[in-house]
Amino acid sequence: MRQVYRLLANLIALGVVVQVASIALAWFITLHDLDEGLVLDENFDYNVGHVAHAIGGLMVIPLLALLLMVVSFFAKVDGGVKWAALVLLAVVVQILLAFVSFGLPWLGALHGINALVVAGLASMAARRSLKGRTRESVAA
């Protein structure tokens, strides 16, 4: 369980990296296409970067955070439940920030910053699971 906890936490942190990469990709592709004569209007088809970002942010990472929360109850990681809860909370805040930013685009800046919070918390959770292992192996 502890390994699963660590795997999930690391996947979330890695997921944030993928999210950052996909949204950067999305807009660089768009800017490039603008040079080719693309008109950005409501008929604009989202490119592969946008689609990846939506799938990662609305499906993959929330599911991982939820699973991390569940696994934390059984993983016997010191403070594991707390860190999993913080990760889940940060993911929820991240989705809320994305949601309100369509109407209040300036809030979108916080969406970018909070992404780093998600990654940081997930990394902390992963590190915690390592600490637990050390203590356990000593006790054994």
Next chain:
Amino acid sequence: MIAAAEPPGPGAAAGADRQRRLRRISLAVAVIVSVVLLASVAWVWQRSLLPDTYSVMDMGYPDYGGGAVPGDEPDALAMDGHGGHGTHGGDGSVGVDTLLGPSGQPDVSLTLTARSETIRLDGEGAREVSGFTLNHQSPGPQITADVGDLVQVRLVNESVADGIALHWHGVDVPNGEDGVAGVTQDAVEEGAEHVYRFVAEDPGTYWYHSHQVSDEQVARGLLGALVIDPPADDSATPPAADHVAVVHSYSGLRTVNGTVGTESVEADPGSTARVRVINTNDGPLRTWVSGSAYRVLAVDGRDVHDPEEVEDQAVVVPAGGRADLLVTAPSDGTAATVDFGGGARVAVGPSDGGPVIGDDPSVDLDLLSYGEPARTGLDPAQADRDFEYRIGRRIAFLDGRPGFWWTINGRLYPDVPMYVVEEGDIVTMTITNDSGEVHPMHLHGHHAVVLSRDGEQASGSPWWVDSLDVEDGESYEIAFVADNPGIWMDHCHNLPHASEGLVTHLMYAGVTTPYVIGGEHANDPE
């Protein structure tokens, strides 16, 4: 670990026992919390799943707008029935498949054949894009009829895999001719055909487009213009030129009548041209005129009463909407331009006259106060029903997909209000938008007049619409007469928004549909 530190003895055994029990309890709590957490997410997800096949008659819940409940009367609305197959149901209800145009010899008759093929876009930076065509072209052929003409269109699907249907946007046709797959007909499958018949009653600018998988099929080209000319003795002096401008973006290229860049309309210096702007895109179209003052002669196929000259203001045409502009070719031999942004424009003047290209003005023409008041023949104080159409947005699952989905009166598709009316009702509706994005709201089969916006009364010409942009934070009050029985879509014409559930229906008591969403024809109107 604390237990291990204690000296061995009976107390230690009890302590270890307590520890074991504690561990068991916390494990049980963990299991319960986990199950509750996962089960509730799974439950919400499962609940959002749409059935493969359903009737819009079974969708949502009836909203009577404070008026009489037709269900109280015998033989009235059958909300749970599918109306049987065709003709008049046994319960006295009328099937939409019986609400058809008249028979007889058509005055305008044509065949439109839909194909999945390459569209060639002409003009500057011409290129080919993959999409759908009607008679090998997109936009499809322009249909022109005189008032009173019986129009007959035979639609043939040669190679559009998902099936097709044609909706006559803005034309208040009989319900059975409305062309909405799964509501007023079945999608026309490959190799099949369907005939539409309706009388061209109101002169003006309209368009037609697919209403099967419309978010994809319209964007990729299944559309065309429809113009109904007034009676010959009607207009005093018609403009020297009359030009339809179908504005459409194909794969990120904005075009006018399928042409990239500037399209020329030949006009002598000082003469006028009527430019019929049709916004077939999913978003608002800012349109401005350079080199000439202009007048907005008509909006959504209805004349503006006494339109004054406009200068240095843009007119915003909602998605699906139309605006007829009267433009004068400059006397100095240059060409005035009607500019649609994205490099797409129409130049009005001598063909060798250089086009006058100006910047997008920062001010928009406000149609709420444009033109002079006139009688509408509709008294909102006598309204039989008053509906609320409140658009919001929520984080939720829609058919199993997590996302930010649109709500109507706080409810998510398909659990949305169905606006029930009786024939002859005067109806008022308040459309409010707090969803963060603009929504071009389109009511099929009717024209509504704008009464007010954010509490400010309309003070110009009667502003009749079938497609109305309701911006974020805005609230419009509109009124219409329920004079066209049927089951009418009332949806956002940003078509991806409609496919995301911003759709409901105006339902006449006693009218049912035998068609279903899904089913063997895979009907998918949005």
